[in-house]
Amino acid sequence: MSEETKQDDEISLLDLFAVLWHRKTMIIIISLVAIICIVVFSIFSLVLDPEISPLPNVYTPRALMLINNASSSGGGLSAAIGASGLGSLASLAGVNVGGGQTYSDLAQYLVGTNTLLDSVVDKFDFIKRYKIKISPRASSRKALKKNLTASYDKDSGVFTIGFTDYDPVFAQQVVNYCVDYLGNWFKDLGLDKNVMQKANLEQNIQNTFNEIRRLEEESHRLEQSVSMAYGSGGGVSIMLETQRIALELSAQQEVYKQLKVQLEMINVSIASESPIFQVLEKAEVPDQKSKPSRGMLCIIVTFGAFFFSVFLAFVLNAVENIKKDPEAMAKLRAKKENVRIYRED
Incomplete structure (x- = not known):
């Protein structure tokens, strides 16, 4: 770099500093x-x-839920969504009900549905709380969606509502109302087959136990009738009815045993598998604000004002230099005169 170039750079930096010092x-x-x-x-x-x-x-406040996406394969989710009537709406919302969909995608979609939003709005009277008068239903939904967040962490499988x-x-x-509503919605959709089978x-x-009790009571009454009708012609028919009830009672008892065995197997299956939707932690009343950060706001505004004042100093200096330059002022006057003549024409 030549001496002249270095001198020009030094002069330029000095000029900039001089402008700032002057202002x-x-x-x-x-x-x-x-x-x-x-x-x-x-x-x-x-x-x-x-x-x-x-x-x-x-x-x-935030609530944490565990969503088991591993159970969403095999077409069960597609069938459940289709049966619930949410298929077309889910497709519009970006949930692919034809394949590759997950329960976490469905959960994020359900959080933003009008059904859940309207339920929360009505439960907590958002229209009155936010003093909404124009388009109360649509405006209350927007007010809720603005502050309601839902996110899913793929690494941990944790779904968060805040x-x-x-x-x-x-x-x-x-938050806790939304969690309960979402959990009941998953149950109503019948996504967890083991839970449905258990129910x-x-x-x-x-029902089988009630039928056994009824048959036992009926058998007891017939036995009493047999002893009272002993020696008459009607005693034979009563005994036959007693035998029929005994056979039916035996069948119901066998059905009851089989159902109890199946229930135990389902309980073992549920214990060994993770449920589709599980609440890990409900929201607590926070004792620390989430925002705003007033200290950061003060720093940003201060730096913004400083840089604005520096920019303004250079603008004012440029204006002064133009005013001191006869050639620049002559050009400005000429342009101003041309504009005036053009407007008059």
Whole structure:
């Protein structure tokens, strides 16, 4: 690099520093005003009631669920979605019901459905809480979706639901309601076959047990009738009926044994396999805000004001240089005159 080039670079850096030094008062004032304003704003937003504060403290409780995607293969999920009537809607939402779909995809889709959103809105009276007057149903859904989050971690298989609000207790209640609603929805869809089979077996066992009790009571009554009708012609028919009931009772008892064996096998299967939807941790009332970070906001605003003042200093310096340059001013006047003549024409 030649001496002349080095000298030009040094002169340029000196010129830049000279511009900043000449405008140092403006730069300092703008930066100080920005610092004072953002600090006052931060304190003001903290002191005010959260409902009217422009920047209130908000809290985000989260609930953790374990979703077993390994059970979503084999077409069971597709059949369940199709049977529930969610197939076309899920396709529009990006859940491929034809193949490659997972239970975590379904869970994320269900969190954003109008059915769940409307249930939460009605349960916690979002329309009144957020003072919604225009398009209350659509606006309340948007207000809920804005603060309701759902995410899935593929590495751990953990599905997370969170809700942000200035009231930590309210936010916790919303999250846990969504968790319960989602868990019941998975049960209603019949995705966990073992759980469904267990419920059916328990119902069949109860029905069989009730039938056995009925037959035992009927058999007891007939035995009494036999002793009372002994010696008459009707005693033979009663004895035959007693034998028939005894055979039916024996059959029901055998069915009851088989059902109990099947129930034990299902219980072993459930114990050895992970359920499709399992709540790991429900949301707790947070005692620490999730945002905003007022300290970071003050730093960002301060640096922004400083760089803006530096940029403004160079702009003002450029304007002054143009005003001092006769040739530049003559060109500006000529352009201004041409524009005036053009407008008059």
